[in-house]
Amino acid sequence: MSDEMPTAMLRPLRIALLPGDGVGPEVTVEARKVLDAFDLDILWTELPWGSAYWHEHGTMMPAGAIDSLRAHDAVLMGAVGDPTVPDPEALWGLILKIRQELDLGLNVRPARLLEGVPCPLAGRGPADIDMVFVRENTEGEYAGVGGRVHRGHPAEVAIDTTVFTRFGCERAIRYAFRLARERRGVLTNATKSNASRYAYPFWDEVVDEVALEFPEVRVERVLVDALCARLISNPASVDVVVASNLFGDILTDLAAALQGGMGMAASANIGFQPGPGLFEPVHGSAPDIAGRGWANPSGAIWSAALMLEHLGLRSEAATVLAALESVCLAGPRTRDLGGEASTADVGDAVTAEVGRLLSQGQDAAVAGTELAVLI
Ligand code: GGG
Numbered sequence: 001m002s003d004e005m006p007t008a009m010l011r012p013l014r015i016a017l018l019p020g021d022g023v024g025p026e027v028t029v030e031a032r033k034v035l036d037a038f039d040l041d042i043l044w045t046e047l048p049w050g051s052a053y054w055h056e057h058g059t060m061m062p063a064g065a066i067d068s069l070r071a072h073d074a075v076l077m078g079a080v081g082d083p084t085v086p087d088p089e090a091l092w093g094l095i096l097k098i099r100q101e102l103d104l105g106l107n108v109r110p111a112r113l114l115e116g117v118p119c120p121l122a123g124r125g126p127a128d129i130d131m132v133f134v135r136e137n138t139e140g141e142y143a144g145v146g147g148r149v150h151r152g153h154p155a156e157v158a159i160d161t162t163v164f165t166r167f168g169c170e171r172a173i174r175y176a177f178r179l180a181r182e183r184r185g186v187l188t189n190a191t192k193s194n195a196s197r198y199a200y201p202f203w204d205e206v207v208d209e210v211a212l213e214f215p216e217v218r219v220e221r222v223l224v225d226a227l228c229a230r231l232i233s234n235p236a237s238v239d240v241v242v243a244s245n246l247f248g249d250i251l252t253d254l255a256a257a258l259q260g261g262m263g264m265a266a267s268a269n270i271g272f273q274p275g276p277g278l279f280e281p282v283h284g285s286a287p288d289i290a291g292r293g294w295a296n297p298s299g300a301i302w303s304a305a306l307m308l309e310h311l312g313l314r315s316e317a318a319t320v321l322a323a324l325e326s327v328c329l330a331g332p333r334t335r336d337l338g339g340e341a342s343t344a345d346v347g348d349a350v351t352a353e354v355g356r357l358l359s360q361g362q363d364a365a366v367a368g369t370e371l372a373v374l375i
Helices: 024-035 051-057 065-070 087-093 095-101 166-182 199-211 224-233 245-258 298-310 314-330 343-360
Strands: 013-020 042-046 074-079 106-112 130-136 140-149 157-163 186-191 218-223 240-243 266-270 277-281
Touching: 013 024, 024 074, 024 298, 024 314, 024 343, 051 087, 065 095, 074 298, 087 095, 095 140, 095 277, 106 166, 106 245, 106 298, 130 166, 130 245, 140 245, 166 186, 166 199, 166 240, 186 199, 186 224, 186 245, 199 218, 218 224, 224 245, 240 245, 266 298, 277 298, 298 314, 298 343, 314 343
Parallel strands: 013 042, 013 074, 074 277, 130 240, 186 218, 186 240
Antiparallel strands: 106 130, 106 266, 140 157, 266 277
C-alpha cells in the first residue's frame, strides 16, 4: 500500500504463521509448503494462538501478541473459532483484535471462478464470475461499540452500534475506486441507505464525494439485498464491490459459493501504513471436518499468493496463482469440488506445479496470469 521499496528486498522475509483452529492448521501447512518451493529466504514463526491457547491461558493470544506480529513482514492465518469457546471471545480475542490493533482497514477478497471448478449456478462459468470485494475492515457494524445491561432480567438490553468514520470509510472507498479504475471502470456500492437512518446515508455521501476524484469510474448504488439477488441472477454484471464490514462479510460468503465454495476463497487484510498485513482464507474453522484431511487448501494457497503480491513478489505471486489454476483444471480435487483428494494431495500438486513452472522460467510461465488485487 505504499510506494516504498518492496519488502521483498529485505531478507529474510519474516512470516508469522498463525494456523489457528479447526482446519486452519491443515490448510496453512499446505500454503507454507507451496511457498517453500521457491528459493525465498523465509523465516517462519509459528504462533500457537487460538482456542487451544484459550483453554490453557484464558486468552486467545498472549499479552504482547500484537507487538510480536508487528515484528513480522506478514501474517499468514488459517481460521478461528471452536465450539468450545464462545464465538465473540474467539473472534474479538484474535482476528477482530488483530485487524483493529494493526489498523488493517481493508479486507480485499477476490472472487473468481477458476477453470475446472464447478459453479453452483447452471449455465455459468469463469467468464461470469470474476469480482473483487473491498470490505471496510475495522469499523462499521464490527466496531465493537455497544453494551449489554440487565443480564438475565426481562429488561435485558443488548446494543451494538454501527460506527462509520469519514476517515475509515474514505480510505476503503478510495482504494475500491482505484481498483475499479484498474479493472472495468465500474464500482458497485453495497448500501442500505433506504432503511438505515444515519450510517448508510453517510456512507453513500462519502462514496459520492470520493467519486469526484475518479471521473472515469461509474458508480452504481445498489441496496445490499438487491445485490445478493443480482449476484445469483447476473453475476457477470458485478466487478468491484465496496462494502461495509458486515455487508462485506456476508456478500463474500455468497461470492465464495459462486466461485466453487468456501474452500476456494482468499483474502488480504491490509493497512495503509508500513506494517504486516494478514492473509487468510475466507472460510472459518469448519470443526465438522477438522482433522480428516478433507479441507480444500486452495483459499489458503491463494491467500499466500496475495501475501507475496503485497510483499512486492509479484512474479512469485503469479506463479502460485498459475499453479493453483493448473491444479483446479487438471486435479486433484478435494471432495467439496467433487473429487476424492486429500488436503495434502492438493497442496503437493500445487507445490509440484510451482516447481514445474519455475523450471520453465517463471516470467514466461506466468504470462497472462491475472493478479486480481491492486496492492
Ligand atoms: N479464516 C477466516 C476465519 O476464521 N473467519 C472466521 C470469522 O467468522 N471471521 C469473521 C470475519 O471475517 O469478520
